[in-house]
Amino acid sequence: MDASLIVLALMDGASYAALLFVVALGLTLIFGVMRILNIAHGSLYAWGGYFAATLGLAITRFGLPSWLALPALFLAAIVIGSLLASVLEFTLLRRILDKDPILQLLVTFAAFMVLEDLQRLIWGVQPVFVSEVVNQFGTLEVAGVTYTRYQLLVLPAVAIAALIGLRWFLGRTAIGRQVTAVTHSREVAIAMGVNAQRVTWLTIALGGVLGALGGALASPTTSFTPGIGADMLVLSFAVVATAGLGQIGGAAIAALMIGMARSFSVYLLPEIEVLVPYLIMVAVLLVRPEGLFSSVAARRI
Amino acid sequence: MNRVLFSGLLAASMFLHGGASAQEKPAELKIGITTFTSGAASVFGVPAKAAAEMLIEDINKAGGIGGVKVTPIFIDEGIGGDKLLSEYRRVVQEQGVRTMLASISSGNCNTLAPVAEDLKVLNIMWDCGTEKILENKRYKYVVRTQANATTEMVATVLYLLKVRPDFKTIAVVNQDYAWGRDSAEIVLNTLKVLRPDVKVVAEMFPKVGASDFSTEISRLQALRPDVVLNTSWGGDLDTFVRQAGQRGLFKPTTTFVMPLIESSLERLGDAVPAGIIAGARGDHYWAHPETVNDAAHKDFVTRFRARTKSYPIYPAYHMAQALVGLKAGYEGALKANGGKWPAPEQVAQAMRSNKFKAYGRELSMREDGQSLEAQLLGVTKRDPKYPFAVIDKMVLVPAELVTPPVGQMSLEWIKGLRPDMARLLGTEQFKTHDFK
Numbered sequence: 065m066d067a068s069l070i071v072l073a074l075m076d077g078a079s080y081a082a083l084l085f086v087v088a089l090g091l092t093l094i095f096g097v098m099r100i101l102n103i104a105h106g107s108l109y110a111w112g113g114y115f116a117a118t119l120g121l122a123i124t125r126f127g128l129p130s131w132l133a134l135p136a137l138f139l140a141a142i143v144i145g146s147l148l149a150s151v152l153e154f155t156l157l158r159r160i161l162d163k164d165p166i167l168q169l170l171v172t173f174a175a176f177m178v179l180e181d182l183q184r185l186i187w188g189v190q191p192v193f194v195s196e197v198v199n200q201f202g203t204l205e206v207a208g209v210t211y212t213r214y215q216l217l218v219l220p221a222v223a224i225a226a227l228i229g230l231r232w233f234l235g236r237t238a239i240g241r242q243v244t245a246v247t248h249s250r251e252v253a254i255a256m257g258v259n260a261q262r263v264t265w266l267t268i269a270l271g272g273v274l275g276a277l278g279g280a281l282a283s284p285t286t287s288f289t290p291g292i293g294a295d296m297l298v299l300s301f302a303v304v305a306t307a308g309l310g311q312i313g314g315a316a317i318a319a320l321m322i323g324m325a326r327s328f329s330v331y332l333l334p335e336i337e338v339l340v341p342y343l344i345m346v347a348v349l350l351v352r353p354e355g356l357f358s359s360v361a362a363r364r365i
Numbered sequence: 366m367n368r369v370l371f372s373g374l375l376a377a378s379m380f381l382h383g384g385a386s387a388q389e390k391p392a393e394l395k396i397g398i399t400t401f402t403s404g405a406a407s408v409f410g411v412p413a414k415a416a417a418e419m420l421i422e423d424i425n426k427a428g429g430i431g432g433v434k435v436t437p438i439f440i441d442e443g444i445g446g447d448k449l450l451s452e453y454r455r456v457v458q459e460q461g462v463r464t465m466l467a468s469i470s471s472g473n474c475n476t477l478a479p480v481a482e483d484l485k486v487l488n489i490m491w492d493c494g495t496e497k498i499l500e501n502k503r504y505k506y507v508v509r510t511q512a513n514a515t516t517e518m519v520a521t522v523l524y525l526l527k528v529r530p531d532f533k534t535i536a537v538v539n540q541d542y543a544w545g546r547d548s549a550e551i552v553l554n555t556l557k558v559l560r561p562d563v564k565v566v567a568e569m570f571p572k573v574g575a576s577d578f579s580t581e582i583s584r585l586q587a588l589r590p591d592v593v594l595n596t597s598w599g600g601d602l603d604t605f606v607r608q609a610g611q612r613g614l615f616k617p618t619t620t621f622v623m624p625l626i627e628s629s630l631e632r633l634g635d636a637v638p639a640g641i642i643a644g645a646r647g648d649h650y651w652a653h654p655e656t657v658n659d660a661a662h663k664d665f666v667t668r669f670r671a672r673t674k675s676y677p678i679y680p681a682y683h684m685a686q687a688l689v690g691l692k693a694g695y696e697g698a699l700k701a702n703g704g705k706w707p708a709p710e711q712v713a714q715a716m717r718s719n720k721f722k723a724y725g726r727e728l729s730m731r732e733d734g735q736s737l738e739a740q741l742l743g744v745t746k747r748d749p750k751y752p753f754a755v756i757d758k759m760v761l762v763p764a765e766l767v768t769p770p771v772g773q774m775s776l777e778w779i780k781g782l783r784p785d786m787a788r789l790l791g792t793e794q795f796k797t798h799d800f801k
Contacts, residue, residue, distance in 0.1 A: 069587060076580040083577075189407035190632060191600040198611050209586040210613035215579060285608055286576040289405050289600035295574050330569060330580040338541055338572040 068207040073327045075206065079215040081323025082223035083282055087296055088303040088315045089226060090274030096247045096310035097267040098161065103172040104152055105275045106297030107179035111148055112276025113283040113292070114187045116140035120194030120283070133197040134218075137284075141277035148179070149272025153265050176293070184290055191287035198284045212285075219281060226274065227316050234312075243267055247310070302341045306348045308355025318356060390706045394433045396421075396691070397456040398491075399467040399477070403443030405574055408599040409469055409628065409680040413492065414439060415673050416681035417466075420688050430695045431706070442468050446476055453477055457484050463709045464489075466687050469680065471495035471514075471543055478507045487694075487709040489716075491687035492680055494646065495547065496775045499735050506709060508716050508734035510690040511647050511683050512764060514544075515775040518551040518596075519782075520740035520762035521624045521644055525592065526559065527760065527790040528642060528744060529620045532591035534566045538581050538605065540597045541570035548596040548624070551775065558782045566590050571601075578605050582612050590619060598625040603633055610636050626745070628678040630753050637754035641745040645756075648725035648739040649682035654759050654798030655726065662724040685723040686738075690730070693721040726761065733771045737764035746800060757800040766794070 091105045119136040122128075156175055160168050201213040233240040245253040246263045254260045278296065279288075286292070303322055307314030322341045329337045336343070348356055398417055401410030421435050429435055438460065440452045449468075456462045465488045467477045474493035481488030481504075488507045490498070496513035498504075525532075535556065539545030549568065556563050566588050569581050585593060595605060602625065609615060615638040624644035630637060656662045665685070669677045697715035698707035707715070713734075720729045728736045743756035766789070769778035789795060 072583045072587060073580065076583050079579060080577055184403070189403070189411055191408065191603045193603060193607060195607055195611065195636075203611070203613060207587075209583050211583075212611050214611075282576060285604075285611070287600040287603040287607070289574070290403060290407065291405055291574060292576060292600075295576065327580040327583075330571075331584055334567070334569040337570070 069331055071207055072209055073331055074324065075211065075216060076330075077324035077327035078320070079219050079323075080326065081319040082219040083278055084299060084303055084323060085223045085316050085319035086226055086281065087275055087278035088300040088307075088319055089230065089312065090271040090278070091297075091300050092304045092307070092310055092312060092315050093230070093274065094268055094271035095304070096312075097243060097264055098157065099165075100157060100160070100168045100172065101165075101301075101309075102152075102157070102268075102271070103169065103297060104175040104179060105271070105300070106293035106295075107176050107183065108145055108148055108272050108275030108293075109279040109282075109296045109300075110183055110288065110293035111144050111179065112141050112279030113286070113288045114183060114192060114279070115144040115276070116280035116283040117192045117194045117288060118187075120196055124194075124196065130196060130200065133200060137197065137280040138277070141280040142273055145273030145276030146269040148276070149269045150265065152272070153268045157268060158261065158264065176297075180290065180293060183293075187288070189290055191289045193283070193287045195284045214284065222277075222281060223316075226277075227312070230312060239263070239266065299341055302345045306345045306356060308352075308358030311355065311357040314355065314357030390431070390433060392433075393436045394430055394464065394695075395436050395438055395460060395462045397438045397440060397453070397460075397462045397465040397467070399440045399442045399449065399453065399465070399469070399473065401442045401469055402439070403441055405599050405601075406469055407443065409492070409678075410442065412673060412675065412678055413469070413680035413684040416669060416677065416684040417688065419668060419672060420685055424688065424692060430692050431699045433706075438462060440467075442470055442473055446473065449473055450476055450480065453480060454484070457486050463487065464691065464712070466491045466684075466691075468493055471498075474498055478504060481506050485709060487713050487716075489687045489691060492683045494544065496769075499733050500769070500774050504734055506713050508690075508713060508730065508736075510687045510728070510730075510736050512738040512740065512768070513735060514547055515551055515779070516738065516764055516768045517624060517644065517646055517740060518548050519555050519767040519779065521622060521642070521742060522552055522555045522559065523762055523767065523786070523790065523795075524644075524742040524760055525620070525622055525642055526787055527795055528758075529592065530787075530790075532563065532620065534564045534588075534590040535592040535594060536567040536569070536585055536588060536590040537565070537594045538567075538569045538571065538578070538585070538597075539595065540573045540575075540601055542573050545570055545573075545596060549594065551779065552594055552596075554776060554779050555782065558779060559784050559787060561784075573601065575601060576604060578608050579612075581605075582609055582614050585609075585614060585619075586612070592620045592622060594622045596624050598628060602626060602629050603636075606633055607636050610638065615640075624742075625679075627756065628680070630745070630755070631676055631678075632753075634753045635747075637745050639744075639746050639754065641754075642742065643745050643756050644740070644742050645679045645682075647679060647682065647686075648728075648741050648761060649679055649686075649723070650741055650743075650756060650759070651676045652755060652800055653725055653741065654801070655761070656724050657801065659724070665724060682724060686721075686728065686736075689723045690716060690719060690721050690728070690736075693719050731771055735768070735771075737768055739764050740767065743800075748800065755800050759798045759800070760795050761798075763794055 094102045198214040242258045303318045307318035325340045329340045401407045463486045469492040471493040474490050490509040494514040496515045537549045622642040626643045627645035651666045694712045694716035698711040730736045740762040743759035745754040746757035
């Protein structure tokens, strides 16, 4: 494997990691605040992608200006993410907050299956795909290999912006600090006058938007088919578990690790490509069962 | 457990009672059909189901099979192997269905073929490709109304050698499951015999349902192989073609071989470039050079399009073959049985010496239950009349050339192929037909 191939593998890994990170970020954020592993997050990814594709098609059909294609991805994510996440929060999540974790898992899994079926009702089973955005950005050449600017520049830029934006929001804004407070201790935060219910709803909506954003950003390069949500959910869970549940910066590094390892394996050992994310997860969890970056939790009592 | 045992005994006694002897003409002929109506493979299952409904309506309008009305019972293959198996048993044992069309997935055929044999019901493998089932074991109740994977892949290699005789390197990007692995094995083994000098520069097996082929595409761009084989289908193939197009991978120097792309052409629209070697898993295409103007075929295409808003793809044609084959089988068995309603094994027996024609060339069935079906291959072309790529320079590879004889195992047969087979490529048998 020579130097140029290493560069190629790094770039493929980075663009893949970017997408993975955005989805994982939503999952880990919701877990941080609610201590619920939201399986329905996979549906948010799928719905985000499908809805973005629908908007993309509408832009072409109604002859709207084509520069709208990129903003439409974000619009799709915000609309579908906040809407769906709010519905989930009001109807299910807030009711199972202090239930057994197994029950929580089952309930969100049920929601996932319901949403998957609804998605089949709405968008059908044929693969859906709208790639206008990628063509607009064009391509560039690195070491004799053509890349799309979309995957090499746009996706990582969005991922970095999401990371920085979220850190700024959690650390510097009043509402963000309330989120952090609820993450640390719900009861104490309530005692201090934080409206925990509102904070929780907000976090879930934000997490949902991130999940849907992952789907929307993937829609110009991937065919959306039934089952795509489950795949992404499992992968992003691998990222979150490797990083440590609730770790935001850690998720970025874990996503990069998994993305890079996967692309290197395609060059060196294509046989194990599918396994790589899970090998990494197992290796990390064997050494650090809490995940790479989680600090040792202080005992509550 | 007791209940299972009991229902098993009950079923067994039913068969003892009704088994081999000829029966009364039933009020209706129930046919169990397994097809994917959920999951990624529903891109095949849903069009096939539409074709089944349409064709069964036609059969019934024309008086049914042997005067008996046909009633389909659909089972979703997407529910998974175990559940499918219990649904299959339920349909046979509780609803008394004795004729099954199963299935699309080779994995499901592997599971269901021995079960059909146990339950003594006729099972037509109507779409699955694995050659191993009928080669490894002799079945009494199981037949297949289309070609198998060996026929499909060896024909593809021959067509590749005709279109691009001088290639030196090949890379494989197939899905990581039985079909992806098996098809690569057949193609590479065939090449080893016919073109031992060809170098395999990469074998990549991304997972089924992969959403990102970025690394595979980078690696292909770095390797610059003469030929890229990709036997994937559905969303996976669509994604690969789109991402490859976006990344500028389709260059005239590389020949892409996509044996299942016929089923994606309409969906992919202008994303499919010209010059891809395209297959359709058999002898069928809506613009089939020999049957495009046949009244029956034209009518099928028109009505299928009116019903589904799409052109029929190969699973719809496979369904047609299974139903036409089944009807011919029943009619043959009725005749042999002196007009009395035949038992499943009599139909299975009649089907083994059948010849029937759906919308391609005539198919003939062999004593091992395998059909001989020609293989349509061609090269994609853009035609201004259609918003998607069409298949041009079509060749109908004769099945006899590319199918192991009865009793031979595929891989051994392939090893015994003669390299001078390639001289056939210039003959009348490999005549090319333009898209019209």
